Amino acid sequence: MMAGLDFGKLTKRSVVDTATEPRRIFTALPARASKYARPWDVQAQVWDSWHDRRTESDLLIKMNTGGGKTVVGLMMLKSCLNEGIGPAVYITPDIYLADQVRAEADALGVETTDDPRSGRFQSGKAILVTYIHKVINGMSVFGVVGDTRQRIPMGTVLVDDTHACLATLERQFSLVIPRDHPAYNELADLFDDALRDQSSSAVRDLAEDVPGVALPVPYWAWADRREQVLNRLHPHHDSNNAFKFVWPLIREVLHLCDVAITYSAIEIRPPCPPIDRIPSLAAARRRIYLTATLADDSVLVTHFDAASATVATPITPLTADDLGDRMILTPLETFPGTSDEQVRDFLVEQARVHNVVVIIPSGRRAGFWRDVANAVHDSSTIHDGVRALRAGHVGLVVLINKYDGIDLPRKACRILALDGLPEAYSALERIEALALDESQAMITRQIQRIEQGMGRGVRSNDDHCVVLLIGPKLTQRLHHAAAKFSPATRAQLELSAEVADMLYGKPFVDLGSVIDQCLDRDAAWVSASRDALDGVTYPTTSTVSEVAVAEREAFRLAELGRFSEAHDAMRAAINATTIERRHRGWLKQRAAGYLHLTDPAAAMQLQKSAQTDNKAVLRPRDGVEYHRLRSIADQARQSAEYLTKRYKDGNELVLGIGALVDDLVPDTDPARVPSFEQAIHDLALHVGFSAQRPERETGEGPDVLWSLGELAYVVIECKSGSTSDAIWRHDAEQLSHSMDWFHEKYDRTCTATPVLIHNTNALHKQASARFGSKVITFAKLAQLRETLKKYAAALAVNNDYRDHDKLATQLATWGLNSKAFIAKWGVQTFKS
Missing domain, CATH: 3.40.50.300 (P-loop containing nucleotide triphosphate hydrolases)
Incomplete structure (x- = not known):
């Protein structure tokens, strides 16, 4: 054979x-x-x-x-x-x-x-x-x-x-120097004067370990002292992993870097990653x-x-209809009056049958879920959590700030919830987020993170999952930025909006049966879902902004020492594109940073222009002129005008004030401090007062200033991260200094009430309160939050918030008018 x-x-x-x-x-x-x-x-x-x-x-x-x-x-x-x-x-x-x-x-x-x-x-x-x-x-x-x-x-x-x-x-191009590293104090001392020029009160807070403060080091001080910086950092170049793995990547562009300091660390990062390293x-x-x-x-x-x-000319399949099936719902909008707790309890019940995954933006929110979750995972345990979900039924699993890089196919995740907007974490990210808040640039980034998160539960074209978007701020964002999603996701959102319309007016418990229809593969739903994606195609071009191209080109030129050309590249993009004023101010500051390296005087003039466009950017060396806050004439009329301009209907008003209330929650997380202070500012606008943030805008004065009308003002210092059972001397003195600032800026026809927002109204034995001081305690603040929700619900009926007389009645009813506000929500201090 x-x-x-x-x-x-x-x-x-x-x-x-x-x-x-x-x-x-x-x-x-x-x-x-x-x-x-x-x-x-x-x-x-x-x-x-x-x-x-x-x-x-x-x-x-x-x-x-x-x-x-x-x-x-x-x-x-x-x-x-x-x-x-x-x-x-x-x-x-x-x-x-x-x-x-x-x-x-x-x-x-x-x-x-x-x-x-x-x-x-x-x-x-x-x-x-x-x-x-x-x-x-x-x-x-x-x-x-x-x-x-x-x-x-x-x-x-x-x-x-x-x-x-x-x-x-x-992260790989960011040098983070912790407080206990010797280089921290060396740099903090070197730039103490420059930081004080930006905000002397913030420098005091840093010295006393007050969380929430993130101060940028002015680019002119950083560049002018580059040799001194190098002398202080180079001896540590191999002192720990943070230096060893980052220093070789940024040392040649150190003079171009952005720098921020907090009470816990100094962060140094170039404007663009020098990938050619x-x-x-x-x-x-x-x-x-x-x-x-x-x-x-x-x-x-x-x-x-x-x-x-x-x-800008991507390669794509011919059609975009191969995405898995997603029903995307917003419970707080579909079922007005529904609380976060109701949604949480509903998901707990769903988790008895299905794997339910909740993505939250930060550890702060984990406290809301921890008692009911079967597991809570951060970056250190995330992959163990994913393995468990893929292996079988776990129940309700919370993932902290994990919007990408994980696959949860089929039964690993049948219900996916995104709770709240993605947040900025690092000091430099927080500074940028504050400067670009509500700009299209920042909204685009948030939408990208949201869409990434929404994709975790559908990993093939024959997969399916229900997505719930929770929280008033996240729900609001969808209203104003739906066009920023990809075509396939937009198609699914539009179909899901029709489902929401069918559910509107029905009891919240009906949500469960609708979810069951999707997960049990109801034939009519499956057909409608497929039809929604039919014919959807990819865009033939990708969005690559002229500003992004200019930022990269300017950085490349600056790397080569061609600083004037780097400035010109940035200015050309700013002048050639239509961008919001606050974004323009941010970009002018970047251009000024390059210009400073060749023409400091011209750079400072450009910085002044940047500060005019955006009060959150660096203040010029010679400071910023303060403009008095105007006194209001008619609180109810001013409130009606503001609310009518901001919200198209009562439902949006409820969501908007719900988002405001979310930010009025005290928190020890430093990253939450700016949003709390902004919420105190925005609260004034919602109820018809005028407001400023002098310390942020000029580096002097209180965190927030309100005008109540008739030349009456409120000077407010926010201590939203306080946990002590007494008001310390430092906090009382800070409020007193802010009152001194007020009397310096306003004449004797104006009166002001000093107000501290704090955990308690009990003064430490070494602390003294300014005469007439009031405290909005956290307990009072909690009552105020509940009142604001009821106030919004009342005004939402028949869009009453547009009616001046009805609005005036509601302001008086809930103790939110100028005559009652401080008396109702503020309390006297006493010695502990």
Whole structure:
């Protein structure tokens, strides 16, 4: 009997190792698992388009979640290896997702490695699958500019889930010096005078460890003292991991960095990540960015230095209708009067049957859920939590600030809730968020985070999940920014709005049966959901703002020492685009920072212009002129005008005041202090007073100043993070200093009541209160919050908030008019 034939001799050229068309490579894979029988249409469409454009240096691939992006990326990298454009690197947001990619590659029969030093990788035989932190750090195995290690080259780089990599990328280029590090005090002392020019009271707060203060170091002081800064920081360059892994990346652009100081740390970060500090990454012949279908891709230019022209023309499937089924509901809007507690209790009941995942913006909100949650996870335990959800029924699981980088397919998450708006965390982020609050730039970032979060529970086109958006601020945001979502998400939101209309006026308990219809695959719902996505296509161009392009170009020029040209690039973009005034002020400050390095006098004039546009930016060296707060004439009329302009109907009014009430909750989290102070300011506007924030706008005076009319004012100092059972001397003196400021700025025809917002009205034995002082205690504040909700509900009926007379009646009824407010909500101090 003849021995078996050796079919291996039939060919010397394997298609898998020679073809450049990804579809051909996929089809020829001999050992791929049965689930990869044939490529999906969306994969084939992307492969064909990419193959035609593959020689372009930067390419953006946009696909819906669940469109098989990992397979798409692996085949493109294999194509590049076959073409000789290696070594090939597949970068994920974290090590856990890198493990998932390698597992999928194994199932396909594609050789990968996790070792950058592997000979198989460096010779172009295997794809390196790694994560962003491993590639980009000051000790990178791939080499860093200025070190002596042998560099590992990259021919083709693919960054998967690019938007999810951004947070890590920013951290890698941010030097955070903790309070207990010797460099903290060295820098704090060096810039004490410059910080006092911005806010002497804030400097006192820093010295006394008051949370919530985040002070920017003026760019002119930072640049002028760069040698002194270098002398203080360089001796610590290898003192701990924070320095070792960041210092080599930012030392050459230290003079260009933004800097902020808090009571716990100093943060130093360049305006754009100098990605070219990793030469192998910058020199890669091909860079491929694989993202979900988010609406704005400017960050690829600012953060990855991607070519704007090619990023603006993404590669996509022909249609965007392959997204999984999502019913997206906003309970607080659909069922007016529903409380957060009712929604929470409802989800607890749902979690008896389904896995319910709640994404919250910060640890602060975890307290609301902790007693009812089966598990609460932060960044340190998130992946254990995800594994448990994917393994079976857990119940109600809370994830803190995890809007991206996790997959919760099928039964791992049948109900997904987003509770509240995403928040800024780092000191520099908080400063920027304050300066750009409610600007289109900041809203776009929030919507991107929200859409990323909404995508966690649907991971394939045959998956399904119910998404609940909780909280008045989040609900409000949807009203005013729906156009910023991707086309497929907009289509699902529009269909879900029809469901909400059908539910409106029904009892809250009916929500459960509607959710059951979706999760039990009601035929009519499934059909309507599919029809909603039918014909939805991807935009032919991506949004890449001219401002983002200018910011990156200006930073590049500044790196080269061409500071005047950097300023010109920023100014040209500011003048050529239509942007809101506060955003324009922020950008003028950036331009002034570059101009200062060549013409300090002109830079300071530009800074004055920036401060005119945006009171939250740095105050010029010679200070800011204070403008008195005008006295109101008719409180009810002023309130009616403000509310009518701000809210289109009573339902929006209820949501808006609900959002205001959310921010009026005392909190020890430093990041919440600015929003609390802003809420005290906005409260005045809602009830018809005038208001200012003098300390923020000029660096002097109280946190908030109200005008009640008839030349009566309220000087307010906010201590929303206080936990002590006594008012300390420092707090009492601060209120007294603010009264001195008032008497300096206003003549004797004006009167002011000093008010402290604090945990208690009991004075410490060493503290003395200014005559006439009042305290809005946290207990009184809680009563005020409940009153504001009732006030809003009453005004929402028949849109009564537009009627001057009815509004005046409600103001008096609830103790919110100028005659009653301080007497009703303020209490006298006493010695403890």
